[in-house]
Amino acid sequence: MSVAMSPARLLSAPLPDLLADLEVQLVESGIADESFFGAVFRLEERLVLVAPSGCPTDEWDVLARGLLGQALGVSLPALPSSVAAVEVVS
Template sequence: MSLALPISPDHLLAAPLPQLLAETGTEVIDAGIPDSGFFGAVVERKNGDILLAMPSGRSELEHDTMARYLLAQVFDVPLPKLSEPFVTTEA
C-alpha cells in the first residue's frame, strides 16, 4: 500500500506524532493482538483515511517508532528498512 501524500523523511521523523497523524488522516486504534511479535498493521478505509492498529501495553518509544515506520511504508517515504526480526508485508 502506498498513497500519494508528499512527506519528507525529516518531517516524518521530527513532527510530533499527533500532528503527523492529523496531517495524514490517520487514526490509531488498539489492535487487541497480544502476540509479542506483532508491532502494528495498516488498514486503509474506503474514504482514504488510514487506521494504524497498534498493540497496547508497549513503551511510548516503541509505539512512536512503529507508527512512524508504518506511515513511511504507507506514504512511500524513503527510510532504511528495519533490521530482523521486523518484517513488513502487504496483503
Template sequence: MSAVPNCLPSAFRPAQLPAVPTQRGPRRPITLARIMAEPLEGLLADANVRLVESSITDREFYGAAVVRRGRPILLMPQGRTDLESDIITRYLLGQALGLDITDLPKPFDVVVRPLDEVQG
C-alpha cells in the same frame, strides 16, 4: 470527539483527538523528513490517521497499516514502551503513505501486500 487510544506514545497522547482533523490552513505534504523529525501528534493529524487499538496480544505483533478510502488506519497493540510505539507508528505511517522508507532491522518481519490478498 473520540477517545485517544492507549497505543499512542504517552508523550504524544493528548486528552482527546478530534474525530475529524481540524483545518489549520493548507496541509504540507507528509515527507520522510517530517516523519522522522516532527512531533507525532501533528503528523497523525496532518495525515488524517485513524488509530485503532488492536486486540492482538501476541508480543511479536507490533502493528499494522491499512489505507482505506485514502485514509491511513494504524492498528497498534497496547502495552508497548513509548519508544517502541513511537518508532513503529512513524514506520507504519511512512509505509501507509507509500514513502521510500528503509525496512526495519531484524527481528522485525515486515510484510507489505495488497489488502485483497490478506482477505482472500
C-alpha cells in the same frame, strides 16, 4: 489526504501532529501476541494505524513512523530485522 511527506518531516514531527495532519485513524489492538508490532491499512481514503496493546511509547513511535512511511511510499531506513513488514493486497 493530500499532505506531502518528506523523510525529515516523518521522522521529526511529533507523532500526534503527523496523525492529525494525515487524518490517520489510530486504533489500539487487542492482539496480545508479542510478535505483533502493529499494522497500517487504507480504509477508503483514510489510513488506519493499529497499535499493539502494551507497546512502550518510544518503541511504538518508531514502529508507527516506519509503518506510515511504508504506507505513504516515503523512503526511510529499514526497520530492525526482527520486524517483518508484510503487505496484504485485497
